[in-house]
Amino acid sequence: MGAGAMGCLWAAHLHCGFSGASGPHVSFIDKRAYSNLSMRKELSFSISSPFLAHIPENTQLSFRLEQTPQTIDCLLVCTKSFDALPGLKKLGEAITDKTLLVLFQNGLGSQYDILEAFPDNPIFAAVTTEGANRVSSNQIVHAGSGLTRVGPLNKAAESNDAARALLNYLQPPALDKTLTLQYEKDIWQALWHKLVINCAINPYTALLNCPNGQVRTSRRFIEGWPILKLELSELLNTASYPLSGDEIETLVFDVMQKTSTNISSMLQDIRAGKRTEIDDINGFAARFLAQHTLSSEVNSYLASKVKALPTH
Structure with a gap:
């Protein structure tokens, strides 16, 4: 959720990394999809990454832009901090108590609000130094290779099963180079x-x-x-x-x-x-x-x- 440069980078990484039929289905849930003014069904962009071999230069990608998503297994929340909780609330029953939520927001404040609103969900935070820029309306550049630290924000996310499930979603197998991920027990x-x-x-x-x-x-x-x-x-x-x-x-x-x-x-x-x-x-x-x-x-x-x- 959130089609900014960072959201597009992660979507491209996961889509291209999990290229087989057995991999997870990657789609976007953009807050504009819930507006009566939005009739888009796809989100398309090109992306270049000199750091990830599985994303060739100027790769053209199209993702389904979900209007009424079914049950969500894992949701990367890449919106602005003030859009995160309102966007999540609009998803209704698509978020079950088993849905993994990964929060990429800047600052602090929104994380506490989401923890209060979704007390039963495994909720993680991601802190990244990856560089991603939107150079035009539909062109993304992976400008710098960095590190993404991820860890649990609540008790529901601290179990080994939740951590294992998260890493399975975020780390495509058999890639020589991937977005570097580091799990931290104390992400705070x-x-x-x-x-x-x-x-x-x-x-x-x-x-x-x-x-x-x-x-x-x-x-x-x-x-x-x-x-x-x-x-x-x-x-x-x-x-x-x-x-x-x-x-x-x-x-x-x-x-x-x-x-x-x-x-x-x-x-x-x-x-x-x-x-x-x-x-x-x-x-x-x-x-x-x-x-x-x-x-x-x-x-x-x-x-x-x-x-x-x-x-x-």
């Missing part, structure tokens, strides 16, 4: 650490209209960073995944350097005139800190400034 640490990175980089790219690498030298970041890194350290300490301000700085600056030319998803949304996920990034951080009577000055400021941009 990866989610909290990714949140901190997003809080430090994404809002500044949106406000400064610049790639990741230019944030560090901007006056706006230099002035706000000393207090922001302390707030983020308090955030992680309270969440029981402690990092010092200096450790956070090392982590954030390393990501800035490695992704120096990248345009953050938040800035892409701003440039496309779309709603951002700021409420689940700095907005979530500010609310979490406030709930624990901790200072959230810079996170609150960044959230309000991004929300004041034209798309909001």
Whole structure:
């Protein structure tokens, strides 16, 4: 569910990897399929990946766009954070208590809402560094090979059977090169650490209209960073995944350097005139800190400034 660049990459990987008749059927459930304005029955795009031999250059793919899906065995939720729960609720009886849900959302907040709404389902989170870009309306490029960490968010997902079933769905057999998957029993640490990175980089790219690498030298970041890194350290300490301000700085600056030319998803949304996920990034951080009577000055400021941009 969710036909953005990451959703298309995973759909192509699974479709081409499970090429035999015995493999799972891969289809899309896009939230627009539930609109009276949507009469599409297929989703078509081309994709190129220099990293995956089973996806030749400019592979043309068409997927059924489900209008009223039957029972779903495993659902990769690749929507924006604010679309995830509403999209899942629309699926009704297609989601049984045995349906595996894999959440790819940025930030935190939506995961807690989904856990509350679907308490009996095995729910996993995925944190990925794969690079996928939509270079035109129907053209996807696998721009960077990375690592996807996946792990359980609730008790229902912690069983060996649930983990085995998930890996069977996500790892096509007999491939020399595949999307690298790493199972982690405590995926929450990866989610909290990714949140901190997003809080430090994404809002500044949106406000400064610049790639990741230019944030560090901007006056706006230099002035706000000393207090922001302390707030983020308090955030992680309270969440029981402690990092010092200096450790956070090392982590954030390393990501800035490695992704120096990248345009953050938040800035892409701003440039496309779309709603951002700021409420689940700095907005979530500010609310979490406030709930624990901790200072959230810079996170609150960044959230309000991004929300004041034209798309909001």
